[in-house]
Amino acid sequence: MIGFINGLLPVNEVIGQALRKAVPVYPELAIRELIANALIHQDFSISGSGPMVEIFDDRMEITNPGIPLVDPQRLLDSPPRSRNEALASLMRRMGICEERGSGVDKVVSLTEFYQLPAPAFEVVVDSTRSTLFAPRPLTKMEREDRVRAVYLHACLRYVQRESMTNTSLRERFGIETKNSATASRLIREALDAGAIRLHDETVAPKLRRYLPAWA
Structure with a gap:
Protein backbone atom coordinates (compact mmCIF):
# COMPACT_ATOMS: atom_id res chain seq x y z
CA MET A 1 0.00 0.00 0.00
CA ILE A 2 2.80 2.42 0.89
CA GLY A 3 4.48 1.68 -2.45
CA PHE A 4 1.24 2.40 -4.30
CA ILE A 5 0.79 5.73 -2.49
CA ASN A 6 4.42 6.69 -3.10
CA GLY A 7 3.84 6.08 -6.79
CA LEU A 8 1.13 8.75 -6.77
CA LEU A 9 3.18 11.36 -4.93
CA PRO A 10 5.26 14.06 -6.62
CA VAL A 11 9.05 13.80 -6.49
CA ASN A 12 11.91 16.27 -6.65
CA GLU A 13 14.80 15.65 -9.01
CA VAL A 14 18.24 16.04 -7.46
CA ILE A 15 21.37 16.05 -9.61
CA GLY A 16 24.26 14.24 -7.95
CA GLN A 17 27.85 13.94 -9.13
CA ALA A 18 26.83 12.31 -12.38
CA LEU A 19 23.26 11.07 -12.14
CA ARG A 20 19.84 12.61 -11.75
CA LYS A 21 17.89 11.06 -8.87
CA ALA A 22 14.21 11.31 -7.98
CA VAL A 23 13.68 12.11 -4.29
CA PRO A 24 10.23 11.70 -2.69
CA VAL A 25 8.63 14.93 -1.48
CA TYR A 26 7.50 13.31 1.78
CA PRO A 27 9.60 10.97 3.97
CA GLU A 28 8.36 7.41 3.42
CA LEU A 29 8.70 6.54 7.10
CA ALA A 30 6.47 9.47 8.06
CA ILE A 31 3.83 8.35 5.56
CA ARG A 32 3.99 4.78 6.82
CA GLU A 33 3.64 5.87 10.43
CA LEU A 34 0.66 8.16 9.81
CA ILE A 35 -1.16 5.53 7.76
CA ALA A 36 -0.51 2.94 10.45
CA ASN A 37 -1.85 5.37 13.05
CA ALA A 38 -4.99 5.94 10.97
CA LEU A 39 -5.60 2.19 10.80
CA ILE A 40 -4.84 1.58 14.48
CA HIS A 41 -6.82 4.49 15.92
CA GLN A 42 -9.90 4.37 13.69
CA ASP A 43 -13.24 4.12 15.47
CA PHE A 44 -14.98 1.02 14.11
CA SER A 45 -18.27 2.09 15.72
CA ILE A 46 -18.65 4.86 13.12
CA SER A 47 -20.36 3.22 10.17
CA GLY A 48 -19.91 4.17 6.54
CA SER A 49 -16.43 5.58 7.08
CA GLY A 50 -12.84 4.41 7.03
CA PRO A 51 -9.27 5.69 6.78
CA MET A 52 -8.74 7.95 3.78
CA VAL A 53 -5.62 9.32 2.07
CA GLU A 54 -5.95 12.46 -0.06
CA ILE A 55 -3.10 13.88 -2.13
CA PHE A 56 -3.01 17.53 -3.17
CA ASP A 57 -0.41 19.65 -4.93
CA ASP A 58 0.88 21.13 -1.68
CA ARG A 59 -0.04 18.57 0.98
CA MET A 60 -1.09 15.04 1.85
CA GLU A 61 -3.99 14.41 4.24
CA ILE A 62 -4.59 11.16 6.13
CA THR A 63 -7.95 10.93 7.90
CA ASN A 64 -9.47 8.26 10.10
CA PRO A 65 -12.93 8.06 11.71
CA GLY A 66 -12.95 8.84 15.43
CA ILE A 67 -11.60 11.70 17.49
CA PRO A 68 -8.21 11.17 19.16
CA LEU A 69 -8.12 9.82 22.70
CA VAL A 70 -5.65 12.57 23.69
CA ASP A 71 -5.45 16.28 22.91
CA PRO A 72 -4.15 16.63 19.30
CA GLN A 73 -1.76 19.33 20.55
CA ARG A 74 -0.26 16.91 23.09
CA LEU A 75 0.39 13.88 20.89
CA LEU A 76 4.15 14.04 21.43
CA ASP A 77 4.15 13.93 25.22
CA SER A 78 0.90 12.18 26.19
CA PRO A 79 1.03 8.51 27.27
CA PRO A 80 0.00 6.38 24.27
CA ARG A 81 -3.60 5.19 24.10
CA SER A 82 -5.11 3.01 21.40
CA ARG A 83 -8.65 1.99 20.51
CA ASN A 84 -7.41 -1.20 18.88
CA GLU A 85 -4.42 -2.42 20.88
CA ALA A 86 -4.47 -5.93 19.38
CA LEU A 87 -4.17 -4.44 15.88
CA ALA A 88 -1.49 -2.01 17.08
CA SER A 89 0.53 -4.84 18.63
CA LEU A 90 0.30 -6.89 15.43
CA MET A 91 1.46 -3.97 13.26
CA ARG A 92 4.40 -3.30 15.57
CA ARG A 93 5.47 -6.94 15.43
CA MET A 94 5.25 -6.82 11.63
CA GLY A 95 7.43 -3.70 11.60
CA ILE A 96 4.72 -1.59 9.98
CA CYS A 97 4.79 1.09 12.65
CA GLU A 98 7.15 2.32 15.35
CA GLU A 99 7.33 1.20 18.95
CA ARG A 100 4.46 2.18 21.20
CA GLY A 101 4.30 5.94 21.71
CA SER A 102 7.13 6.90 19.32
CA GLY A 103 5.22 7.37 16.05
CA VAL A 104 4.29 11.07 16.11
CA ASP A 105 7.73 11.92 17.52
CA LYS A 106 9.26 10.21 14.50
CA VAL A 107 6.99 12.07 12.06
CA VAL A 108 7.86 15.46 13.56
CA SER A 109 11.55 14.58 13.70
CA LEU A 110 11.59 13.57 10.03
CA THR A 111 9.84 16.73 8.87
CA GLU A 112 12.43 18.74 10.80
CA PHE A 113 15.32 16.71 9.37
CA TYR A 114 14.13 17.44 5.83
CA GLN A 115 13.19 21.02 6.80
CA LEU A 116 9.59 20.58 5.72
CA PRO A 117 6.70 22.60 7.15
CA ALA A 118 5.51 21.12 10.43
CA PRO A 119 2.76 18.49 10.18
CA PRO A 135 8.45 21.74 0.81
CA ARG A 136 7.93 25.46 1.22
CA PRO A 137 10.50 28.15 2.07
CA LEU A 138 10.13 29.91 5.39
CA THR A 139 9.34 33.16 3.58
CA LYS A 140 6.26 31.52 2.03
CA MET A 141 4.85 30.12 5.28
CA GLU A 142 1.82 31.69 6.93
CA ARG A 143 2.01 32.80 10.56
CA GLU A 144 -0.03 29.75 11.64
CA ASP A 145 2.48 27.45 9.93
CA ARG A 146 5.44 29.18 11.56
CA VAL A 147 3.93 29.09 15.04
CA ARG A 148 3.02 25.40 14.66
CA ALA A 149 6.57 24.59 13.55
CA VAL A 150 8.10 26.41 16.53
CA TYR A 151 5.63 24.78 18.93
CA LEU A 152 6.27 21.24 17.66
CA HIS A 153 10.02 21.87 17.73
CA ALA A 154 9.72 22.90 21.38
CA CYS A 155 7.61 19.79 22.08
CA LEU A 156 10.10 17.49 20.38
CA ARG A 157 13.02 18.98 22.31
CA TYR A 158 11.02 18.67 25.55
CA VAL A 159 10.31 14.94 25.15
CA GLN A 160 14.02 14.51 24.37
CA ARG A 161 14.73 16.19 27.74
CA GLU A 162 16.16 19.29 26.09
CA SER A 163 14.98 22.86 25.63
CA MET A 164 14.45 24.84 22.47
CA THR A 165 16.97 27.59 21.83
CA ASN A 166 17.61 30.14 19.13
CA THR A 167 20.36 27.83 17.86
CA SER A 168 18.19 24.71 17.73
CA LEU A 169 15.46 26.63 15.91
CA ARG A 170 17.95 27.94 13.35
CA GLU A 171 19.06 24.37 12.70
CA ARG A 172 15.44 23.24 12.34
CA PHE A 173 14.75 25.83 9.61
CA GLY A 174 18.22 25.92 8.08
CA ILE A 175 18.71 29.57 9.06
CA GLU A 176 22.28 30.85 8.89
CA THR A 177 23.94 32.03 12.11
CA LYS A 178 24.19 35.59 10.80
CA ASN A 179 20.39 35.63 10.52
CA SER A 180 19.71 34.72 14.15
CA ALA A 181 17.31 37.67 14.34
CA THR A 182 14.97 35.71 12.05
CA ALA A 183 14.83 32.88 14.60
CA SER A 184 14.23 35.45 17.35
CA ARG A 185 11.22 36.78 15.44
CA LEU A 186 9.84 33.26 15.06
CA ILE A 187 10.22 32.71 18.80
CA ARG A 188 8.47 36.00 19.53
CA GLU A 189 5.56 34.99 17.30
CA ALA A 190 5.15 31.71 19.17
CA LEU A 191 5.41 33.47 22.55
CA ASP A 192 2.75 36.01 21.52
CA ALA A 193 0.52 33.15 20.34
CA GLY A 194 0.84 31.43 23.73
CA ALA A 195 2.35 28.31 22.14
CA ILE A 196 5.64 28.36 24.08
CA ARG A 197 7.04 29.96 27.21
CA LEU A 198 10.40 31.18 28.44
CA HIS A 199 12.14 28.74 30.79
CA ASP A 200 13.94 31.38 32.88
CA GLU A 201 13.35 35.11 32.46
CA THR A 202 16.44 36.06 34.47
CA VAL A 203 19.03 34.76 31.99
CA ALA A 204 20.61 36.82 29.23
CA PRO A 205 18.80 36.77 25.85
CA LYS A 206 21.52 34.70 24.16
CA LEU A 207 21.18 31.99 26.82
CA ARG A 208 17.40 31.78 26.86
CA ARG A 209 15.66 28.44 26.56
CA TYR A 210 12.03 27.80 25.71
CA LEU A 211 9.44 25.15 26.54
CA PRO A 212 5.96 24.29 25.28
CA ALA A 213 3.39 26.47 27.05
CA TRP A 214 2.00 23.46 28.94
CA ALA A 215 5.38 22.28 30.26
Missing part, protein backbone atom coordinates in the same frame (compact mmCIF):
# COMPACT_ATOMS: atom_id res chain seq x y z
CA ALA A 120 -0.72 19.35 11.42
CA PHE A 121 -2.92 17.19 13.64
CA GLU A 122 -6.55 18.22 14.01
CA VAL A 123 -10.09 17.06 14.70
CA VAL A 124 -12.57 17.44 11.84
CA VAL A 125 -16.14 16.77 13.03
CA ASP A 126 -15.87 13.14 14.25
CA SER A 127 -12.58 12.30 12.54
CA THR A 128 -8.86 12.86 13.05
CA ARG A 129 -6.78 14.34 10.25
CA SER A 130 -2.99 14.38 9.93
CA THR A 131 -1.42 16.54 7.23
CA LEU A 132 2.05 16.48 5.71
CA PHE A 133 3.01 19.57 3.74
CA ALA A 134 5.17 19.78 0.64
Whole structure:
Protein backbone atom coordinates (compact mmCIF):
# COMPACT_ATOMS: atom_id res chain seq x y z
CA MET A 1 0.00 0.00 0.00
CA ILE A 2 2.80 2.42 0.89
CA GLY A 3 4.48 1.68 -2.45
CA PHE A 4 1.24 2.40 -4.30
CA ILE A 5 0.79 5.73 -2.49
CA ASN A 6 4.42 6.69 -3.10
CA GLY A 7 3.84 6.08 -6.79
CA LEU A 8 1.13 8.75 -6.77
CA LEU A 9 3.18 11.36 -4.93
CA PRO A 10 5.26 14.06 -6.62
CA VAL A 11 9.05 13.80 -6.49
CA ASN A 12 11.91 16.27 -6.65
CA GLU A 13 14.80 15.65 -9.01
CA VAL A 14 18.24 16.04 -7.46
CA ILE A 15 21.37 16.05 -9.61
CA GLY A 16 24.26 14.24 -7.95
CA GLN A 17 27.85 13.94 -9.13
CA ALA A 18 26.83 12.31 -12.38
CA LEU A 19 23.26 11.07 -12.14
CA ARG A 20 19.84 12.61 -11.75
CA LYS A 21 17.89 11.06 -8.87
CA ALA A 22 14.21 11.31 -7.98
CA VAL A 23 13.68 12.11 -4.29
CA PRO A 24 10.23 11.70 -2.69
CA VAL A 25 8.63 14.93 -1.48
CA TYR A 26 7.50 13.31 1.78
CA PRO A 27 9.60 10.97 3.97
CA GLU A 28 8.36 7.41 3.42
CA LEU A 29 8.70 6.54 7.10
CA ALA A 30 6.47 9.47 8.06
CA ILE A 31 3.83 8.35 5.56
CA ARG A 32 3.99 4.78 6.82
CA GLU A 33 3.64 5.87 10.43
CA LEU A 34 0.66 8.16 9.81
CA ILE A 35 -1.16 5.53 7.76
CA ALA A 36 -0.51 2.94 10.45
CA ASN A 37 -1.85 5.37 13.05
CA ALA A 38 -4.99 5.94 10.97
CA LEU A 39 -5.60 2.19 10.80
CA ILE A 40 -4.84 1.58 14.48
CA HIS A 41 -6.82 4.49 15.92
CA GLN A 42 -9.90 4.37 13.69
CA ASP A 43 -13.24 4.12 15.47
CA PHE A 44 -14.98 1.02 14.11
CA SER A 45 -18.27 2.09 15.72
CA ILE A 46 -18.65 4.86 13.12
CA SER A 47 -20.36 3.22 10.17
CA GLY A 48 -19.91 4.17 6.54
CA SER A 49 -16.43 5.58 7.08
CA GLY A 50 -12.84 4.41 7.03
CA PRO A 51 -9.27 5.69 6.78
CA MET A 52 -8.74 7.95 3.78
CA VAL A 53 -5.62 9.32 2.07
CA GLU A 54 -5.95 12.46 -0.06
CA ILE A 55 -3.10 13.88 -2.13
CA PHE A 56 -3.01 17.53 -3.17
CA ASP A 57 -0.41 19.65 -4.93
CA ASP A 58 0.88 21.13 -1.68
CA ARG A 59 -0.04 18.57 0.98
CA MET A 60 -1.09 15.04 1.85
CA GLU A 61 -3.99 14.41 4.24
CA ILE A 62 -4.59 11.16 6.13
CA THR A 63 -7.95 10.93 7.90
CA ASN A 64 -9.47 8.26 10.10
CA PRO A 65 -12.93 8.06 11.71
CA GLY A 66 -12.95 8.84 15.43
CA ILE A 67 -11.60 11.70 17.49
CA PRO A 68 -8.21 11.17 19.16
CA LEU A 69 -8.12 9.82 22.70
CA VAL A 70 -5.65 12.57 23.69
CA ASP A 71 -5.45 16.28 22.91
CA PRO A 72 -4.15 16.63 19.30
CA GLN A 73 -1.76 19.33 20.55
CA ARG A 74 -0.26 16.91 23.09
CA LEU A 75 0.39 13.88 20.89
CA LEU A 76 4.15 14.04 21.43
CA ASP A 77 4.15 13.93 25.22
CA SER A 78 0.90 12.18 26.19
CA PRO A 79 1.03 8.51 27.27
CA PRO A 80 0.00 6.38 24.27
CA ARG A 81 -3.60 5.19 24.10
CA SER A 82 -5.11 3.01 21.40
CA ARG A 83 -8.65 1.99 20.51
CA ASN A 84 -7.41 -1.20 18.88
CA GLU A 85 -4.42 -2.42 20.88
CA ALA A 86 -4.47 -5.93 19.38
CA LEU A 87 -4.17 -4.44 15.88
CA ALA A 88 -1.49 -2.01 17.08
CA SER A 89 0.53 -4.84 18.63
CA LEU A 90 0.30 -6.89 15.43
CA MET A 91 1.46 -3.97 13.26
CA ARG A 92 4.40 -3.30 15.57
CA ARG A 93 5.47 -6.94 15.43
CA MET A 94 5.25 -6.82 11.63
CA GLY A 95 7.43 -3.70 11.60
CA ILE A 96 4.72 -1.59 9.98
CA CYS A 97 4.79 1.09 12.65
CA GLU A 98 7.15 2.32 15.35
CA GLU A 99 7.33 1.20 18.95
CA ARG A 100 4.46 2.18 21.20
CA GLY A 101 4.30 5.94 21.71
CA SER A 102 7.13 6.90 19.32
CA GLY A 103 5.22 7.37 16.05
CA VAL A 104 4.29 11.07 16.11
CA ASP A 105 7.73 11.92 17.52
CA LYS A 106 9.26 10.21 14.50
CA VAL A 107 6.99 12.07 12.06
CA VAL A 108 7.86 15.46 13.56
CA SER A 109 11.55 14.58 13.70
CA LEU A 110 11.59 13.57 10.03
CA THR A 111 9.84 16.73 8.87
CA GLU A 112 12.43 18.74 10.80
CA PHE A 113 15.32 16.71 9.37
CA TYR A 114 14.13 17.44 5.83
CA GLN A 115 13.19 21.02 6.80
CA LEU A 116 9.59 20.58 5.72
CA PRO A 117 6.70 22.60 7.15
CA ALA A 118 5.51 21.12 10.43
CA PRO A 119 2.76 18.49 10.18
CA ALA A 120 -0.72 19.35 11.42
CA PHE A 121 -2.92 17.19 13.64
CA GLU A 122 -6.55 18.22 14.01
CA VAL A 123 -10.09 17.06 14.70
CA VAL A 124 -12.57 17.44 11.84
CA VAL A 125 -16.14 16.77 13.03
CA ASP A 126 -15.87 13.14 14.25
CA SER A 127 -12.58 12.30 12.54
CA THR A 128 -8.86 12.86 13.05
CA ARG A 129 -6.78 14.34 10.25
CA SER A 130 -2.99 14.38 9.93
CA THR A 131 -1.42 16.54 7.23
CA LEU A 132 2.05 16.48 5.71
CA PHE A 133 3.01 19.57 3.74
CA ALA A 134 5.17 19.78 0.64
CA PRO A 135 8.45 21.74 0.81
CA ARG A 136 7.93 25.46 1.22
CA PRO A 137 10.50 28.15 2.07
CA LEU A 138 10.13 29.91 5.39
CA THR A 139 9.34 33.16 3.58
CA LYS A 140 6.26 31.52 2.03
CA MET A 141 4.85 30.12 5.28
CA GLU A 142 1.82 31.69 6.93
CA ARG A 143 2.01 32.80 10.56
CA GLU A 144 -0.03 29.75 11.64
CA ASP A 145 2.48 27.45 9.93
CA ARG A 146 5.44 29.18 11.56
CA VAL A 147 3.93 29.09 15.04
CA ARG A 148 3.02 25.40 14.66
CA ALA A 149 6.57 24.59 13.55
CA VAL A 150 8.10 26.41 16.53
CA TYR A 151 5.63 24.78 18.93
CA LEU A 152 6.27 21.24 17.66
CA HIS A 153 10.02 21.87 17.73
CA ALA A 154 9.72 22.90 21.38
CA CYS A 155 7.61 19.79 22.08
CA LEU A 156 10.10 17.49 20.38
CA ARG A 157 13.02 18.98 22.31
CA TYR A 158 11.02 18.67 25.55
CA VAL A 159 10.31 14.94 25.15
CA GLN A 160 14.02 14.51 24.37
CA ARG A 161 14.73 16.19 27.74
CA GLU A 162 16.16 19.29 26.09
CA SER A 163 14.98 22.86 25.63
CA MET A 164 14.45 24.84 22.47
CA THR A 165 16.97 27.59 21.83
CA ASN A 166 17.61 30.14 19.13
CA THR A 167 20.36 27.83 17.86
CA SER A 168 18.19 24.71 17.73
CA LEU A 169 15.46 26.63 15.91
CA ARG A 170 17.95 27.94 13.35
CA GLU A 171 19.06 24.37 12.70
CA ARG A 172 15.44 23.24 12.34
CA PHE A 173 14.75 25.83 9.61
CA GLY A 174 18.22 25.92 8.08
CA ILE A 175 18.71 29.57 9.06
CA GLU A 176 22.28 30.85 8.89
CA THR A 177 23.94 32.03 12.11
CA LYS A 178 24.19 35.59 10.80
CA ASN A 179 20.39 35.63 10.52
CA SER A 180 19.71 34.72 14.15
CA ALA A 181 17.31 37.67 14.34
CA THR A 182 14.97 35.71 12.05
CA ALA A 183 14.83 32.88 14.60
CA SER A 184 14.23 35.45 17.35
CA ARG A 185 11.22 36.78 15.44
CA LEU A 186 9.84 33.26 15.06
CA ILE A 187 10.22 32.71 18.80
CA ARG A 188 8.47 36.00 19.53
CA GLU A 189 5.56 34.99 17.30
CA ALA A 190 5.15 31.71 19.17
CA LEU A 191 5.41 33.47 22.55
CA ASP A 192 2.75 36.01 21.52
CA ALA A 193 0.52 33.15 20.34
CA GLY A 194 0.84 31.43 23.73
CA ALA A 195 2.35 28.31 22.14
CA ILE A 196 5.64 28.36 24.08
CA ARG A 197 7.04 29.96 27.21
CA LEU A 198 10.40 31.18 28.44
CA HIS A 199 12.14 28.74 30.79
CA ASP A 200 13.94 31.38 32.88
CA GLU A 201 13.35 35.11 32.46
CA THR A 202 16.44 36.06 34.47
CA VAL A 203 19.03 34.76 31.99
CA ALA A 204 20.61 36.82 29.23
CA PRO A 205 18.80 36.77 25.85
CA LYS A 206 21.52 34.70 24.16
CA LEU A 207 21.18 31.99 26.82
CA ARG A 208 17.40 31.78 26.86
CA ARG A 209 15.66 28.44 26.56
CA TYR A 210 12.03 27.80 25.71
CA LEU A 211 9.44 25.15 26.54
CA PRO A 212 5.96 24.29 25.28
CA ALA A 213 3.39 26.47 27.05
CA TRP A 214 2.00 23.46 28.94
CA ALA A 215 5.38 22.28 30.26
